[in-house]
Amino acid sequence: MFTGIIEGIGTVRKIVRRRTSHRLTIRSPFSLARVKLGESIAVNGVCLTVVARRQRSFDVDVALESLRVTTLGELGQGSPVNLERALRLHDRLGGHLVLGHVDAFGTLTKIKKYSKGPRSPTEGPSRLWRSKGPRSLIEGQEWQITFPPRLKKYILTKGSIALDGVSLTVNAIKGSHFSIYLIPYTLKCTTLKGKKPKDRLNIEVDILGKYVERWRAKSG
Structure with a gap:
């Protein structure tokens, strides 16, 4: 885990x-x-x-x-x-529980760069907005990603999702795509900085949603 x-x-x-x-x-x-x-x-x-x-x-x-x-x-x-x-029992859970079992491919369809982040950036592994040195904001990015329809019931606005192993927060969902915000620290410290439109990413939805679905199916 x-x-x-x-x-x-x-x-x-x-x-x-x-x-x-x-x-x-x-x-x-x-x-x-x-x-x-x-x-x-x-x-x-x-x-x-x-x-x-x-x-x-x-x-x-x-x-x-x-x-x-x-x-x-x-x-x-x-x-x-x-x-x-792998996670150790005494470690802090800074992101969310990720099993390492990929559910599907997602396709990066759009990248929007911004120099000012959203008012309330919510993202698992990243808290740093400013670069070291001059007090100036580096550009972050907003991504739009398409996903298979079968995963829609597990993807929630402000819910957790893993892309290529990175814990992220879903910003919005529309049809068969969702958007996320990437702050500069995440782009710097992961391979996501090298992605471009049409690239595919590994998607793992939050395991808690699957457990809830199983429980509802059995109790119903």
Whole structure:
């Protein structure tokens, strides 16, 4: 289980393509000294198991099904990836509960830049608006993302959602798309800064909505 608070941006160093899976070697920006074999790491929001570890890089195996239903199949050598180690019981839950099980692809359809943020910016992992140094605001962004209709019942205005593993807050929903605000800190510290219209993202809806749906189905 994860929180959607990205710990760092890794880099895909090598991809070994096999019949039933791909093995990714990923360089980590943080020390892996305390990471054990068999532990989980979220890579762009996908929960994967560490099968080999070195001081600054690790290997994970990605099954063909995961390659098919997530954007991991689009990665190449040199691709940046969001990394988060699994949540520990004594950690703070700064974002929301993220399982690392991607529900669907979303497509980024529109990016609107702004130099002044919304009056009440609500976003999981980010609180910093001003850059270090001169007291001037850096541009943030508003994104519009399309999603499959089957997910609409789980996506709520001001509710939580994970995009490529990043915990975010839904600003508004209209038809088959929703919008989010990205403040400069999030853009700086995640791979989202490199996204452009027509790019696909991994979507994981809030697991609490699924539990509520299951409870209502059984009690009804």
